[in-house]
Amino acid sequence: xxxxxxxxxDLSQVYDNWRLLVSGALMTISIALTAxxxxxxxxxxxxxxxxxxxxxxxxxTRGYVEVIRGTPLLIQMYILxxxxxxxxIVLSGFWAAVIALGVNSxxxxxxxxxxxxxxxxxxxxESGFAVGMSTFTTYxxxxxxxxxxxxxxxxxxxxxxxxxxxxxATVIAVPEVTQIVYQIVSQSFRGFAILFLLLAGFYxxxxxxxxxxxRALESRLTSYRAR
Amino acid sequence: xxxxxxxxVIDSLDQLLWAATVTLVLGWIGMVVAxxxxxxGAALSQMPGRFYRPAVQAFVDIYRGTPLLVQILLFxxxxxxxxxxxxxxxxxxLAIGLYYGAYxxxxxxxxxxxxxxxxxxxxxxxxxxxxxxxxxxxxxxxLAIVISPIAGQFARLQKATSLLSVIGVAELxxxxxxxxxxxxxxxxxxxVIAGIYLAMYLVIITGAIWLERRLSVGRR
Amino acid sequence: MTQTPVFEPYWFADENGNFQGMDFxxxxxxxxxxxxxxxxxxxxxxxxxxxxxQTGKSDFTPEAIAVTEVRRETFxxxxxxxxxxxxxxxxxxxxxxxxxxxxxKTVGIETGSAGEAAALRLSxxxxxxxxxxxxxxxYQHNVDxxxxxxxxxxxxxxxxxxxxxxxxxKHPGIFYNAGLVGEPLYAAWVFRKEDMGGPGCIGVEVNKxxxxxxxxxxxxxxxxKWFEREMELPDYDTWVSVK
Numbered sequence: 001x002x003x004x005x006x007x008x009x010d011l012s013q014v015y016d017n018w019r020l021l022v023s024g025a026l027m028t029i030s031i032a033l034t035a036x037x038x039x040x041x042x043x044x045x046x047x048x049x050x051x052x053x054x055x056x057x058x059x060x061t062r063g064y065v066e067v068i069r070g071t072p073l074l075i076q077m078y079i080l081x082x083x084x085x086x087x088x089i090v091l092s093g094f095w096a097a098v099i100a101l102g103v104n105s106x107x108x109x110x111x112x113x114x115x116x117x118x119x120x121x122x123x124x125x126e127s128g129f130a131v132g133m134s135t136f137t138t139y140x141x142x143x144x145x146x147x148x149x150x151x152x153x154x155x156x157x158x159x160x161x162x163x164x165x166x167x168x169a170t171v172i173a174v175p176e177v178t179q180i181v182y183q184i185v186s187q188s189f190r191g192f193a194i195l196f197l198l199l200a201g202f203y204x205x206x207x208x209x210x211x212x213x214x215r216a217l218e219s220r221l222t223s224y225r226a227r
Numbered sequence: 228x229x230x231x232x233x234x235x236v237i238d239s240l241d242q243l244l245w246a247a248t249v250t251l252v253l254g255w256i257g258m259v260v261a262x263x264x265x266x267x268g269a270a271l272s273q274m275p276g277r278f279y280r281p282a283v284q285a286f287v288d289i290y291r292g293t294p295l296l297v298q299i300l301l302f303x304x305x306x307x308x309x310x311x312x313x314x315x316x317x318x319x320x321l322a323i324g325l326y327y328g329a330y331x332x333x334x335x336x337x338x339x340x341x342x343x344x345x346x347x348x349x350x351x352x353x354x355x356x357x358x359x360x361x362x363x364x365x366x367x368x369x370l371a372i373v374i375s376p377i378a379g380q381f382a383r384l385q386k387a388t389s390l391l392s393v394i395g396v397a398e399l400x401x402x403x404x405x406x407x408x409x410x411x412x413x414x415x416x417x418x419v420i421a422g423i424y425l426a427m428y429l430v431i432i433t434g435a436i437w438l439e440r441r442l443s444v445g446r447r
Numbered sequence: 448m449t450q451t452p453v454f455e456p457y458w459f460a461d462e463n464g465n466f467q468g469m470d471f472x473x474x475x476x477x478x479x480x481x482x483x484x485x486x487x488x489x490x491x492x493x494x495x496x497x498x499x500x501q502t503g504k505s506d507f508t509p510e511a512i513a514v515t516e517v518r519r520e521t522f523x524x525x526x527x528x529x530x531x532x533x534x535x536x537x538x539x540x541x542x543x544x545x546x547x548x549x550x551x552k553t554v555g556i557e558t559g560s561a562g563e564a565a566a567l568r569l570s571x572x573x574x575x576x577x578x579x580x581x582x583x584x585x586y587q588h589n590v591d592x593x594x595x596x597x598x599x600x601x602x603x604x605x606x607x608x609x610x611x612x613x614x615x616x617k618h619p620g621i622f623y624n625a626g627l628v629g630e631p632l633y634a635a636w637v638f639r640k641e642d643m644g645g646p647g648c649i650g651v652e653v654n655k656x657x658x659x660x661x662x663x664x665x666x667x668x669x670x671x672k673w674f675e676r677e678m679e680l681p682d683y684d685t686w687v688s689v690k
Binding site: 082085093179182183186187 | 517555558559563564567584585586587591594595597598599600
């Protein structure tokens with residue numbers, strides 16, 4: 001049997017299905033965006049719990065973080081989507097994916113933020129208190145503006161991970177872009193090289209622009225140091 | 228409300244343990260590939276000339292910029308269409324190794340450059356040969372730095388073998404699907420499987436902490 | 448050989464991981480006639496079965512696969528062994544009683560399956576007739592679709608008759624079968640086209656064995672064992688294996 005290159009690079013598969021492909025891309029973006037917001041909120045909560053002065057809170061949070069980090073995202077999605085209905089909780093595929101991605105990422109974001117805040121000299125915080133600033137103001141005006149640029153590259157790395165790993169939502173029947181491509185390919189066996197390359201290109205464009213934006217933002221945020 | 232019945236899953240425990248072995252072996256093979264890619268990539272990026280560094284950088288950016296699932300599907304379907312006969316086990320371990328290899332390149336590069344220049348220059352001025360500088364000064368310090376991030380990548384790689392279920396590698400996750408076709412008990416099945424993965428993770432993390440302590444003996 | 452052991456009662460794995468089913472029994476009989484001592488199996492998910500055959504990873508696929516016109520363009524089929532039509536499965540609380548009622552409903556399908564093809568066709572027909580298309584949800588595994596029908600995330604599913612019958616037998620009274628979709632389909636084993644080329648080719652030899660097994664009543668016996676009914680088969684003498 002000879003190799004049929006036309007079948008590999010059959011562009012008609014792309015033309016015929018472009019609406020589906022665009023809807024899949026939009027679904028991927030909205031999953032990633034929602035999960036990023038969730039990861040941000042949960043991550044802040046995690047970093048506070050991890051640095052709690054009550055030892056058992058910190059230990060319990062650490063245990064929770066290790067369980068999340070120690071189990072595959074794929075299995076977490078299966079549990080949320082196919083497992084929870086046994087307990088009477090029926091999530092849509094979209095929300096199961098968003099929660100799994102958000103919770104997973106928060107386990108890493110918490111650690112990143114805690115490290116970044118820890119890197120800021122204690123004395124600065126104390127001088128904030130000394131001039132009569134509240135804890136909230138001290139954090140908002142002194143600690144976070146310095147900690148944020150430190151944490152930024154790792155935080156953007158987490159967002160990039162969310163974008164990439166949102167592709168797993170395909171196993172819980174979410175019509176995101178990877179599932180759409182897989183579907184087109186397995187119905188016809190035609191055009192798959194071109195479809196998979198386009199798919200990879202789509203993700204790469206997203207993650208690449210994120211890392212460029214992060215570099216630009218980082219140099220702006222740290223420009224005060226040069227001044 | 229909560230009435231879980233683990234008996235049907237426990238009945239298949241021997242199958243699950245066999246599949247867990249497959250998962251472990253895939254993880255080890257993937258890690259060998261990843262470290263090889265990492266060492267070769269990091270070494271190449273130190274080579275003189277205008278070609279190597281950007282080439283390694285492009286590899287790292289492309290591999291880290293696209294989803295592992297898409298890479299696995301690409302590796303599985305495209306050779307198939309070109310009539311190249313590859314086992315999904317081989318394709319899977321290779322795809323995972325390359326993906327995490329890209330991360331390990333970055334870790335190794337960072338660690339190599341992290342050893343202060345002053346130390347190297349001091350060693351040179353004492354007349355220590357270059358190879359000795361590498362083996363006795365650079366390597367031990369770099370190793371102590373990389374253990375924990377590399378163990379972190381190993382833990383991620385081990386979890387990522389679950390993605391190979393999509394191309395039919397009969398590892399733990401796919402075996403879970405097959406068991407479920409008989410038991411129809413998703414929550415029990417997936418909780419047991421999650422527990423097995425967690426145990427593997429804990430072994431990796433504990434091992435890394437132990438190794439790190441041993442390697443950093445002598446440093447205060 | 449490649450197959451997916453989740454297609455009860457044609458081909459599945461029991462609690463010890465051993466293969467069972469009509470296809471498995473039939474393969475044992477065929478091997479006896481062709482004097483093949485040993486068969487090596489590799490298990491792949493459904494979406495990988497036909498690609499594996501296409502690339503020569505497997506010699507043939509001894510798993511009941513629905514004979515569809517689209518597949519016939521690429522593959523050759525053996526003499527059919529049974530029925531593999533596409534059926535609608537739903538819950539009694541939906542108002543789905545026939546394919547017409549599927550318009551606008553959420554329907555679960557397995558990626559790459561004949562059920563998916565039937566659902567896509569039905570959806571196109573609906574659009575052409577000015578009716579609502581089907582809202583399709585794609586899954587990787589049959590079992591996930593059954594679970595989601597029970598979880599009420601989908602209104603119905605389209606799948607081959609064999610797995611639906613065995614699932615409904617195990618879970619009586621919960622689900623409802625809303626009849627067949629499209630033309631009846633036969634179940635047959637799949638070969639590469641060149642392996643049906645002439646005497647000595649594996650496809651031709653397997654077909655000879657199947658011919659004999661139908662004549663001596665083995666196929667009927669196996670149908671009764673696994674399906675508890677005799678399934679109608681086409682005339683082998685006029686059956687076209689390669690298009």
